[in-house]
Amino acid sequence: MKKIIAWFFALLLTGSLILFGVCLVGRQVIAPAMGDEGAPVSDSLIREEKDLARERITALAELYGFNPEPVIAAVNEDVLKDLNSQASLWWSSVLRDGKAGQELHWDTKEVEQILMEDPAVQENPEEAAYFAYSVSEEIHKSIVNMVLPMRQLVFSLGLEKAEKRIDLVNIVEFFLGMPWAALALSALFAGLAALADGRPLHRVLRYIGSALGAAALVMAAIVVLYLCAGILPMIQEASAGLTLQYQSVVTGSLLLTAGIVAVFAAGCVVCLLRCREKKA
Amino acid sequence: MNTEHKSGNKRLWLGPVLLAVPFLAVIIFAALRLGPTILRVISVLIKGAVVS
Numbered sequence: 357m358k359k360i361i362a363w364f365f366a367l368l369l370t371g372s373l374i375l376f377g378v379c380l381v382g383r384q385v386i387a388p389a390m391g392d393e394g395a396p397v398s399d400s401l402i403r404e405e406k407d408l409a410r411e412r413i414t415a416l417a418e419l420y421g422f423n424p425e426p427v428i429a430a431v432n433e434d435v436l437k438d439l440n441s442q443a444s445l446w447w448s449s450v451l452r453d454g455k456a457g458q459e460l461h462w463d464t465k466e467v468e469q470i471l472m473e474d475p476a477v478q479e480n481p482e483e484a485a486y487f488a489y490s491v492s493e494e495i496h497k498s499i500v501n502m503v504l505p506m507r508q509l510v511f512s513l514g515l516e517k518a519e520k521r522i523d524l525v526n527i528v529e530f531f532l533g534m535p536w537a538a539l540a541l542s543a544l545f546a547g548l549a550a551l552a553d554g555r556p557l558h559r560v561l562r563y564i565g566s567a568l569g570a571a572a573l574v575m576a577a578i579v580v581l582y583l584c585a586g587i588l589p590m591i592q593e594a595s596a597g598l599t600l601q602y603q604s605v606v607t608g609s610l611l612l613t614a615g616i617v618a619v620f621a622a623g624c625v626v627c628l629l630r631c632r633e634k635k636a
Numbered sequence: 637m638n639t640e641h642k643s644g645n646k647r648l649w650l651g652p653v654l655l656a657v658p659f660l661a662v663i664i665f666a667a668l669r670l671g672p673t674i675l676r677v678i679s680v681l682i683k684g685a686v687v688s
Contacts, residue, residue, distance in 0.1 A: 363655075370655050501687050510685055562651060569652025574659045581667050590679050594686040628648055 362553035366563040369545035373571035376538035377616045378578070381609050383535050386528065389447045397440040404600045405436050405502060412498045420491050422477060426470045431499060435462055443504040454524040456512035460500045464492040502597035558634035565627025572620035579613055 388395035409431050410424075417424035442460045449457030471477055471488035478484065518524060546567075550560040588606075592599045 366651075367655055367658070370659065374659065505686050505688065507685055507687050514685075562648065566651030566655050570655035570659070573652060573656040574663065577656075577660055577663060581663065585671070585675060587675075587678060590675075590682055591686075594682045595688045598686055624652055628651070632648060 358553040362549045362559070362563055365545050365549035365552055366567045369542055369549060369564070369567035370570040370574070372538050372541040372545055373567060373620065374574050376535050376542060377571065377575050377613070377620070379531065379534035379538055380616065381612050383532055384612055385605055385609055386451060387532060389444060389451055390528075390532070391448070393441070393445075395444045395447070397437060397444065398604060401600060401604050402433050402436050402440065405440075405597070406431075406433060408502055408596055408600065409436065409499055412502065413495060416491070416495060416498065420487075420494075422471060422474045422491065426474075427467055427495065430466045430470055431495075435499075436503065438462065439500065439503040446504060446508075450511070450515065451528050452525065454515060454519055456508055456515055459508055460504050462496065462499070464496045467495055468492040501595075505595040505598040556634065558631040561627045561631040561634070565624045565631060568620045568627065569624030572617045572624060575613060575617050575620070579610065579617075 410428050413428050413431065414424045417427070439460055439462055442458075446457035446460065449455055468488045471491055472484055477487055480487075515524070546560075546564050549563040549567075553559055553563075588599070588602070591602050
C-alpha cells in the first residue's frame with residue numbers, strides 16, 4: 357500500500373515537473389516583452405530584416421522604376437532597431453494592458469527626398485512630389501508590415517471584444533508565476549513520496565529519479581510533436597518578417613527546452629545510480 | 637543472486653518509462669483527436685491576423 361501511494365505521488369511529481377518545464381519555456385517567451393522598454397532585439401535579427409528590407413525595396417523599385425540603392429541605404433539598421441523597439445512596446449502593451457499599442461511609425465522624409473532627387477523621377481518634375489510621397493508611403497507600409505506583421509486594427513478590435521469576457525492581463529500575470537508554483541508543488545510531491553515510502557533512502561531516490569526521467573521523456577515527446585506539427589511552413593506562407601521573429605523566438609525556446617530535458621535526464625540518471633548503489 | 641540483481645536493475649530503469657506512459661498516452665490521444673482542429677484554428681488565426 358505504501359508503495360502504491362508513493363508511486364501515486366511520483367506520478368503527481370512527474371506532472372508538476374512537466375508543468376514547470378512547459379511554463380518556464382512559455383515564461384521565457386513572454387517575460388522579456390513585459391519590461392518597460394520591451395524585449396531586446398538581437399543584432400542577427402536586425403541583419404536578417406535588413407536583407408528582407410533590401411528585397412522589398414528592390415521589388416518596389418522594379419515596380420515604380422526608381423534606383424533602389426539610396427533608399428536601401430536610408431532604411432539602415434538604426435531605423436530597423438527603432439521600429440523593432442516600437443514593435444516590442446506594442447507587444448508589451450498587449451500583454452501588460454490588454455490593449456493594442458500605438459501604430460509603428462518612422463519618418464520617411466529622407467526617403468521622400470531621395471525619391472525626389474532620383475533621375476527617373478526628375479524626368480517628370482510636375483508629378484515628382486506626389487510620386488515621392490506615395491512611393492515613400494508604400495515603402496513605409498512595407499517596412500512596418502515586415503517588422504510588425506500584424507493586422508493592428510484586427511488585434512485592437514479582438515482585444516476589445518476579449519476584454520469583456522476574459523481578463524487577459526491577470527491571465528498573463530498568473531502564467532508568469534506558474535513555473536514557481538509548479539516547482540513548489542514538485543517539492544511538495546517529492547516530500548510526500550518520501551513520507552509515504554522513503555525508508556530506506558534509496559526508495560525515495562527511485563521515485564524522484566523516475567519522475568525526473570518521465571518528465572524528460574514527456575517533454576522530449578512534446579518537442580517532437582511540436583516539430584511535426586508544421587507551424588513554421590504556415591508562418592512562412594503568411595509572412596517573411598514574422599518567420600524571422602518566430603525563428604528567433606523558437607530557437608531560444610527549443611534551446612531552453614533541451615536544457616531542461618538534459619537537467620531532468622541527468623537528475624534521473626544520478627538518482628537511479630545512487631539508488632542502485634545504496635541497494636547493493 | 638546475480639540474475640536477481642540484474643532484473644532488479646532493469647526494473648529500476650523501467651520506472652521513468654512507466655511513469656511517462658499515462659502522460660504520453662494523453663498527449664498522443666489529444667494530438668490525434670484535437671491536433672488537426674488546433675492546426676486549422678492556428679492556420680485561420682495566422683491568415684486573419686498576419687499581414688505579409
